[in-house]
Amino acid sequence: MAKVTVGLIGLGNIGGGMCQRMLEKGIKVVGFDVSPGAAKTAAGYGAVVEPTLAGVAKNALVIVSSLPNPAIVRDVFLGSGGLIAMARPGTTIIETSTIDPNTIREVAEVAAAAGIEVLDVALSGEPPQALKGELVFQVGGPDALIDKHLALLEVLAKKINRTGDIGSAKTIKLVNNLMSIGNIAVASEAFVLGVKCGMDPQRLYDILSVSGGRSAHFVSAFPNVVQGDYHPGFKTSLALKDLNLILDLAKDEKYATKLAPVITALYREANESGLGEDNFTSVVKGYEAAAGIQIAKK
Structure with missing residues (x-):
């Protein structure tokens, strides 16, 4: 792996972490980001930062992308000025963005x-x-292609699940995010009810975290809620973006969701109230306001 040069499109939060990880493992990284700040940070880690997509395409036969939304993925890869038009035959694109399955199928x-x-x-x-x-x-795609790049994938991930055809991984991501975000929305409603009824927040968390209604995100994220800490890991604005992707996917499939629109409305309200940059657990604040209480002890 130390002899491999990997292109990296998107040097933000996740991309920046992957950049550092690869550099620490001796992998040369050639990166690009429209954000001068992200590009400067990656250069500080030791990445070679190119001013254009063409520079990445010229210098790497393996290109990883981590981008904010489907529109940007299309801009980066498709069309006469896109990366595919500039990349050399034999290049492999490893596309990690949270986007809809139809977009990745079109790119492929x-x-x-x-x-x-x-x-x-x-x-x-x-x-x-x-x-x-x-x-x-x-990871969706041919097994032989996954095997070809398994060493790189294992540098970046502790677990790799093979999902099937192109589009299957993005589908699983959106379905999982509906469950994860929905779990937090339900937990927020239930938790505030418990506190409203007089439960001590820490005691309530300690019991719920080992009870049947718990979820992985509840267990990991609600200790911060109890402390009033909404420092973002996964932002509320990104949760809303993913929920909108889920609604679009369901519409494309002519599948009538019932809970997803309600959860989306909760997150839209949180965003519109100025919580978009907070952690996605900030949806609890709407329930606090309605109940006239605060979970965190001052």
Whole structure:
């Protein structure tokens, strides 16, 4: 792996963590980001930062992308000025953004016509896990292509699940996020009710965290809620972005969701009240306001 040069498009929170991780493992990283701050930070780690996508395409046959939304993924990869048009035949794109399955399928189709292969990757984890190589990867694509790049995937992730065809990893990511975000929304409603009824927040958490209604995100995130800490790992604005992707996916599939629109409305309200940059557990603040209480002790 130390002899490999990896292109990295997107040097923000997750991309920046992956950048550091690869550099620490002796992998040369050639990166690009439209944010001067992110580009400067990555250069400080030791990455070679190119001013254009063309520079990455020229210098790397393996390109990892970590981008904010489907529109940016399309801008980066498709069209006459996109990365696929500039990349060399034989290049592999490892696309890790949280986007809809139709977008990654379109990227893979255009790439295949240009002699470029694509792995559909959905990741679970936050910047600290990216930095430590402790992400979880869902990977869609041919087994032979996954095997070809398994060493790199194992540098970045502690667990790799093979999901099937292109689009399957993005589908799993969105379905999982509906469950995860929904779990936090329900936990927020229930937790505030418990406190409203007179329960001590810490005692309530200690009991619920080992009870049947718990979820992984509740167990890991609600200790901070009890302390009034909403420092972002996964931002409320990103939760809303993912929920909108879920609603779009359901619409495309002509599947009538019933809970997803309610959860989306809660997160839209949280964003509109100025909580977009807080952790996605900030949805609890709407319940606190309605109940006239605060969970965190002053």
